[in-house]
Amino acid sequence: MGGEFLFFIETTISGLMAGVMYALVALGFVLIFKASGIFNFAQGVLALFAGLTLVGLMEKFGLPPWAAIIATVGVMIVLAWLIERLVLQYLVNQDPIILFMSTIGLAYVLEGLGDIMWGSDVKVLEIGIPQGAVDWLLDDYGLYIEKLEIVAAVTGAIMVTGLAVFFNKTRIGRALRAVADDHQAALSVGISLRTIWVIVWSVSGIVALVAGVMWGSKSGVQFSLSLIALKALPVLILGGFTSIPGAIVGGLIIGVGEKWAEIYIGSLVGGAIENWFAYVLALGFLLFRPQGLFGERIIERV
Amino acid sequence: MSEAVSADIRTEPETAPPLLSVNNIEVIYDHVILVLKGVSLEVPEGGIVALLGANGAGKTTTLKAISNLLGAERGEVTKGSILFEGEAVQSLTPNALVRRGVIQVMEGRHCFEHLTIEENLLTGAYTRGDGRAGIQGDLEMVYDYFPRLRERRAAQAGYTSGGEQQMCAIGRALMARPKMILLDEPSMGLAPQLVESIFETVKRLNAEEGVTFLLAEQNTNIALKYATYGYILENGRVVMDGEAGALRENEDVKEFYLGLSTSGRKSYRDVKHYKRRKRWLA
Numbered sequence: 361m362g363g364e365f366l367f368f369i370e371t372t373i374s375g376l377m378a379g380v381m382y383a384l385v386a387l388g389f390v391l392i393f394k395a396s397g398i399f400n401f402a403q404g405v406l407a408l409f410a411g412l413t414l415v416g417l418m419e420k421f422g423l424p425p426w427a428a429i430i431a432t433v434g435v436m437i438v439l440a441w442l443i444e445r446l447v448l449q450y451l452v453n454q455d456p457i458i459l460f461m462s463t464i465g466l467a468y469v470l471e472g473l474g475d476i477m478w479g480s481d482v483k484v485l486e487i488g489i490p491q492g493a494v495d496w497l498l499d500d501y502g503l504y505i506e507k508l509e510i511v512a513a514v515t516g517a518i519m520v521t522g523l524a525v526f527f528n529k530t531r532i533g534r535a536l537r538a539v540a541d542d543h544q545a546a547l548s549v550g551i552s553l554r555t556i557w558v559i560v561w562s563v564s565g566i567v568a569l570v571a572g573v574m575w576g577s578k579s580g581v582q583f584s585l586s587l588i589a590l591k592a593l594p595v596l597i598l599g600g601f602t603s604i605p606g607a608i609v610g611g612l613i614i615g616v617g618e619k620w621a622e623i624y625i626g627s628l629v630g631g632a633i634e635n636w637f638a639y640v641l642a643l644g645f646l647l648f649r650p651q652g653l654f655g656e657r658i659i660e661r662v
Numbered sequence: 663m664s665e666a667v668s669a670d671i672r673t674e675p676e677t678a679p680p681l682l683s684v685n686n687i688e689v690i691y692d693h694v695i696l697v698l699k700g701v702s703l704e705v706p707e708g709g710i711v712a713l714l715g716a717n718g719a720g721k722t723t724t725l726k727a728i729s730n731l732l733g734a735e736r737g738e739v740t741k742g743s744i745l746f747e748g749e750a751v752q753s754l755t756p757n758a759l760v761r762r763g764v765i766q767v768m769e770g771r772h773c774f775e776h777l778t779i780e781e782n783l784l785t786g787a788y789t790r791g792d793g794r795a796g797i798q799g800d801l802e803m804v805y806d807y808f809p810r811l812r813e814r815r816a817a818q819a820g821y822t823s824g825g826e827q828q829m830c831a832i833g834r835a836l837m838a839r840p841k842m843i844l845l846d847e848p849s850m851g852l853a854p855q856l857v858e859s860i861f862e863t864v865k866r867l868n869a870e871e872g873v874t875f876l877l878a879e880q881n882t883n884i885a886l887k888y889a890t891y892g893y894i895l896e897n898g899r900v901v902m903d904g905e906a907g908a909l910r911e912n913e914d915v916k917e918f919y920l921g922l923s924t925s926g927r928k929s930y931r932d933v934k935h936y937k938r939r940k941r942w943l944a
Contacts, residue, residue, distance in 0.1 A: 453734060531788065538774045538785045545772035547731055549834060550760025550789040 370503055371619045377509030379615020380516040381578075384571035385588050386595040386607040387519070388564045393601045394540045395560040396448075398459045402467035404589025406565055409474045410436055411572030411581040415485050416478035425487035429569075436565030444558045452553065471586065480583070485576035512574045519570060520608055523563075527604065536560060540602070594642035600655020609653060614638045679748065680704040681842060681874055682728065682764075687742030689723050689732065689898075697723045699898040700742070705842070705876050710868050712885040712906065713878040714919060715895035721878035722769055724895070725844045728876070729766035730756050746842075760789045763841030769850060769878075771827040773834075775820030779811055782819050782830050786837030797837070803871075804833040807863055825856040832860070836867070843867075845877040849884065857881065861888045882919040886910045894919070 385407060392400040400406075413435050417428040447466060451459055490507040497503040527533040539546040539556050547553060575585055591614075599610025622634040645652060682705040689698040698720045705711045713721045726732045727739050730751055744751040746764055754762070765786075774782050783804055787797045805812035808829040814822055819830055828848060835843050845864070849857040865888050867873045879885035886892055886906045894902040894915070902915070909915050 453736065531784075534777070534781055534785055535788055537777055537781075538788075541774040541776050542772050544731070544734060545768060545774060546785070547734055547756045548729065548760075548766045548768055548772070549786050550757045550765070550838060551785070552755065552757040 366502055370505070371623055372616055373503070373505055374509070375616035375619035376612055377506070377513055377615070378619070379612035380509075380513045380608075381571070381574055381611075382588070382591050382595050382614055383608045383611025384512070384516055384519070384567065384574060385592040386599065386611055387523070387604065388567040388571065389589075389592055389596055390599075390601065390604055390607045391523075391560055391564045391567065395536045396459070396539070396557060397456055398463060399456070399601075400564070401460065401463040401589070402470055403564070403568060403592070404586040405467040405470045405474075406436075406568035407572040407575065407588065408581070408583065408586040409439075409470045409572075410565065410569035411485060411576040411585060412474040412478040412483070414487070414569070414573065415483040415576070415581050418487070419483070420478075429487070429573075432569055433566055436569055437562045440561030440565050441558050443561055444554055448557055449554060467586070471583075482580045482582040483576075485573065485581050487573065487577070489573075489577050508574070508577055515570060515574070516608070519567065520604060523604055526563075532556075532559060591638065594638040596652070597642040597645050598652055600652030603652070603654035606652055606654030614641065617641060678707065681707040681709075681747060682876065683745050684724070684728065685743045685745070687724075687727055687744060688740050689720075689727055689737055690740050691735065691737045693738075697737070697898055698727070701895070701898070701900055702742075703893050703900065703903070705874060706891075707841075708868070708872060708874055709891060710864065710875045710877070710889045712889035712892040713876065713895060714880075714882050714885060714892055716880065719895040720898040721895055722846055723898075725766060725846050725876065725878055729764060729844055730754060730759055731766060731768075757789065760838055760840075763839070764844065765835045765838050765840040765842075766844040767831045767835045767846060767848070769846040771824070771831045773819040773822075773827045773830050775818065777819055778816050779819055779822065779826070779830050780815040783811070783833050783837050786834035789838060800837055800839065804836050807836075807867065808833055824851050825853070825860075828852060828856075828860060829863075832863070836871075836873070840873060842874040842876065845875055847878055847880065849879060849881045857884060861885075864888060882915070886915075886920075 385403065388403045388406065389400060392398055392403070410432055414428050414432045417423050417431050418425065423431065443466065447462055448459075451462055489511050492507060494503075494505050494507055494510065497505055527537060535546070535551045536556060536559070538549075539551060539553060543553065546556075571588070572581070572585065575588060579585075595607060595610040595614050597610075598613055599606025599608070618634045618637050621637040622631070626633040684701060684703045686700045686702050687698055688696070688700055690696050701720065701724055703711070703713070703724075713724060715721050723732070723737065726735070726737065728744055728746075728751060732738060739752055746759070746762065749762070751759065751764075759765075774785060777785070780801070783801060784797070787800070790797060805815075810826060811829055811833055814826055819827060822830065832843070832845070832848070848860050848864070852860070861884055864875055864877070868875055877885065877889070886909055889906045892903060892906050892909045893900050894909070902909070902912070904912070910920070
């Protein structure tokens with residue numbers, strides 16, 4: 361095997377792994393968008409908040425990682441309940457843009473809340489995810505692949521499978537999809553929108569926690585974590601706002617695309633493509649396939 | 663004639679309390695738009711009651727007031743009361759109402775477009791806690807009433823025909839094991855033959871499953887053919903009510919709602935005469 365080819369594989373795998381991380385964030389968006397038509401601007405901050413809470417619980421209260429994770433899940437559920445109680449219930453039947461604006465407000469509140477509770481310094485998240493390269497791959501094949509990335513990929517896969525089963529096979533999952541389709545009709549068959557919203561924000565909060573843990577382990581828990589939400593945007597446009605598989609595939613494409621572009625095109629134009637490549641790709645999609653790869657076409661009968 | 667009809671009701675012996683009674687309700691949208699100006703009606707257990715009237719008469723609003731879905735459209739019952747089995751409806755959420763056995767099939771079907779027909783039906787069982795077997799049994803029951811749905815069970819509801827969607831919407835309501843279905847404009851946009859078959863099924867569900875129906879219809883002819891009792895709404899008021907048979911024979915109903923007239927063209931004076939004869943309940 362030539363070094364050139366090995367490098368290509370390494371780039372690809374590292375791109376795929378980064379893609380999984382993007383997908384984790386995008387998933388949170390998709391969940392809320394599917395169930396309530398809200399584009400949740402606060403999703404990135406939700407991940408930051410979850411990460412901060414986790415670190416805080418471990419540092420300040422000395423909880424072991426597993427206990428801290430369970431406690432953080434609890435906090436995210438309470439948070440979802442509070443968001444419904446204090447914000448969303450007053451905005452039922454408003455235009456999507458109003459709900460969107462409210463999530464921008466929510467983002468700032470959560471950001472401040474996280475800082476007040478746990479402080480604003482960069483924190484190291486250490487919950488026992490192995491660091492460094494996978495040794496046998498490095499020794500036998502000369503491939504450098506981070507253990508963290510593999511953990512992220514496996515977690516992502518488990519979560520997506522779980523969510524797919526939840527959405528398609530369970531009563532609550534079906535109700536979530538029903539609400540996404542038609543609020544009024546969902547109400548008429550006795551589905552309580554408020555319950556559904558709490559559930560979907562909770563699930564989305566837990567997804568944010570996973571994303572927060574992965575990104576936090578990689579680069580520390582800090583404010584910039586909330587900005588990964590911006591990376592999720594092109595992923596969503598690519599995959600479609602309403603599709604869970606779309607979020608995954610979109611994430612992978614963006615992850616790999618970025619790395620390839622940086623290495624094979626970047627050198628031609630002076631580099632630093634990685635940061636904006638995703639957006640250009642998204643722009644192309646908006647022009648030619650606005651519903652994304654897997655997004656639901658709006659069904660219109662004639 | 664209309665006086666005679668109403669006299670009939672007054673003398674009717676009061677036996678069991680009605681399943682549903684709506685007492686002089688007033689509904690206001692957005693705090694300013696007065697839509698119902700005092701509507702009263704009763705639905706006896708096991709009946710098929712028709713709510714008739716033109717566009718904008720207040721039929722849908724009446725149904726939504728009963729199922730408590732008005733809140734979602736910024737409407738509000740400001741006066742009067744609605745009792746289902748003696749319990750005030752206004753204090754219950756739509757969810758609690760479905761649990762108590764009142765479910766609405768909304769105008770324009772409102773199927774969940776991206777769900778399959780079968781998934782649509784299953785959402786109807788959302789409020790039920792009686793396990794898989796009962797729900798599966800009812801699914802079969804719905805498929806027996808609407809064999810077409812069985813064929814289309816795996817199809818995405820958004821891509822099915824209007825008739826299939828109407829069946830799906832009624833089937834979905836049935837899955838909640840309701841005592842009473844509020845059926846809004848089932849004939850809308852459907853071919854006459856299909857309308858007939860939908861009403862035929864309503865009749866069968868009423869007879870065989872014991873489901874009480876309150877249905878809003880513009881198609882007076884077919885509604886009075888299948889209903890046991892009818893109310894006619896105009897401008898947010900009940901202007902006439904009676905046994906379906908009596909209403910069908912009523913000269914005014916014939917002329918203004920069934921489009922039948924025995925005496926050829928009438929002058930405007932006669933229309934005014936009709937208006938004077940209207941009975942205002944509010």
